[in-house]
Amino acid sequence: MASPAPQSRILQLLEETEARQRDRPSTTNLLQHEIFWRDQQVWLQEKGYMLRPRYHPNWIPASQGKAGPARIHEDTVCPLFPQVMDAKRSSTGDIVMLKKVSKERHPYEIGIHKYFSTEPVASHPRNHCVPLLDVLEVPGDTDIVLLVMPLLRACDDPMFQTIGEIVEFLRQTLEGVQFMHQAHVAHRDCNSLNIMMDPTNLYPDLFHPQVPNMSYEYTGQARHLTRTAAPVKYYLIDFGISRKFDPADGPPRELPIRGGDKSAPEIDSEEPIDPFPTDVYYLGNMIRMDILDVAHGAEFLRPLAEDMAQDDPSKRPNMDEVVERFEKLRRSLWWWRLRARLKHIFRTMGHILRAEKAIPAPCLS
Missing domain, CATH: 1.10.510.10 (Transferase(Phosphotransferase) domain 1)
Known part of the structure; x- marks a missing residue:
């Protein structure tokens, strides 16, 4: 396990990474595209997928009331891509990625993904399509589904x-x-x-x-x-x-x-x-x-x-x-x-x- 780094080194690493993020992390408020994920947190937990504390309904930032740069806290981190979120799979402890997909906009994506993730195709040694672990129908929305994939x-x-x-x-x-x-x-x-x-x-x-x-x-x-x-x-x-x-x-x-x-x-x-x-x-x-x-x-x-x-x-x-x-x-x-x-x-x-x-x-x- 990597040993803890000094705060100055953590800040340096964060500055290098922020250029790759679409939005800067918010220290107290969720960004607009993050609200969708917060609203799904309880349902996702019931389905066996735990989001990070930032997306829990009663989230209180770790930096609140503390001195020093807020960005050294993990719960300031927002998604690299608005349509993709990480979660922990309760049944295995594995980190997975959830991808938000519109069936209307991408009508063939789920079918093709399922084809390459279904046996005997799934285990073929020349198959290099990312495995599809689960498909979650978002409650109250007939268009949006979440595709569950391994962390890559x-x-x-x-x-x-x-x-x-x-x-x-x-x-x-x-x-x-x-x-x-x-x-x-x-x-x-x-x-x-x-x-x-x-x-x-x-x-x-x-x-x-x-x-x-x-x-x-x-x-x-x-x-x-x-x-x-x-x-x-x-x-x-x-x-x-x-x-x-x-x-x-x-x-x-x-x-x-x-x-x-x-x-x-x-x-x-x-x-x-x-x-x-x-x-x-x-x-x-x-x-x-x-x-x-x-x-x-x-x-x-x-x-x-x-x-x-x-x-x-x-x-x-x-x-x-x-x-x-x-x-x-x-x-x-x-x-x-x-x-x-x-x-x-x-x-x-x-x-x-x-x-x-x-x-x-x-x-x-």
Whole structure:
């Protein structure tokens, strides 16, 4: 467990994190988008999900009547995203995330999520869709539901440290989208913001769900290992604009929609398009922008990434071809290349001496 940090260090960590929050924490009053969660607290507790003290009806801020900066108290923390809230599952003690979804606005999200979370699909080793643990119908509202999912963390936080870690991230991500495509589902927003990881191994003491660089108890910086020492599983999230197609209906066609990556040339088409090549573009562009532009030593990925992100969708490889080409690249890499550090080369020998795998794949139960 991380040892408590001095108040000055806590404040420094908070200042670094606040830039990532949509709103500054409120010390005494809930922000407008938090009122929904406060109003659901009693019902959620009855359903087996406990919100943090900030959202209890009779909440009194821990800082009230106390001297010193209010922001050092955990109950000043507001959500990173208004539609997502953390909770503790009473039956297991696990921290989960609750996502507020409008069935009218996203009519396909629940069905697609349930499909990938139902056996035998759920336990397939190539399935990298985030598990759906529960669906909660909000009382008195026929439109809003809460999707319950495990606590995840951004795929690139902490940063990748070796070529092998990047290779394993891409292996899982590409096979995950391939698995979706083989099930005739187009994700339609598979950029790096919608790829996350299971932090259980990497953060053995967890972290605060809304301030990820702080410990869960909010007493100091969250302690973490490396992906090489503690391999992780990556997950695709957010199926709000995903679509499942029936091959019997003919070639898949859908009007384009803007997701996180708005650079695909076909996104401005006024005619329905095949959304599957657009997924390939998003992944290729992610490799270009989020890996090749920031990581030295990954240039062997550029030819594949450029082919995936070609302007003409008909010239892009499909996901089966992408995975096949990537596997050939992966098998061609020498172990020392995989150990190559993106930064801090001195840690490489430590991994070798501890007999840790160069491509840190998680163990499957």
